[in-house]
Amino acid sequence: MDNEWVNTMAAPRIYTTSFASVYPHYVAKAEKKGRSKAEVDEIIRWLTGYSQEDLDVQLKKKTDFETFIAQSPRLNPSRDLIKGVVCGVRVEDIKEPTMREIRYLDKLIDELAKGKAMEKILRKS
Template identity: 55%
Template sequence: MAGHRIFGVSFASIYPHYVTKAEGKGHTKDELDEVIGWLTGYDAVGLEKAIATEVDLRTFFAEAPAMNPNATLIKGVICGIRVEEIEDPLMQQIRWMDKLVDELARGKKMSSILRGA
């Protein structure tokens, strides 16, 4: 299957970086999991399974229990690219997750990160 090489990176390999980023800015793993869960529908057990089985990002998002319909409200720039303008759906989902983690690390209120949920 064609696509960017990031699609084949395991969720397990990036998750510790997300944890470090969140905790380094005074947030918890639970808060991080809440943000990822809001986006994808994964609960704690589902996240642990994705980590343990080292699924790639393509599979992580393909098997997401319930992508949040409000994810389209995620706007802004990540890695110099506006997330709302990304054409590839999988790349957009990955960048949405990156953006939410960045917002958590920057100290944005959880109600804002979760788009009023």
């Protein structure tokens, strides 16, 4: 991903944070509400197109969030159906593409922790 826009402002810290350092928080949030690591992984695979093996490699490599999103094999075309508020911001209103993808993931994990059915989380009709 081209970082030329960084010339005028610093990239958000989350971009340089390793995905592997945030992943356990996603799992803990889900498990605290009776959901599973397998469901967290399914959500991540659905959103990004990573296989389980590729996801495990990204976690092992401690890939930063920006690279994790940029190298996603196939961002799910149904992800634009994800609506709502995360951290006080409407995900559908986020203009910066990388931040929007990160917030999509946050929103899906929130939905999992709130007990929403997987078929609804994964926007299946």
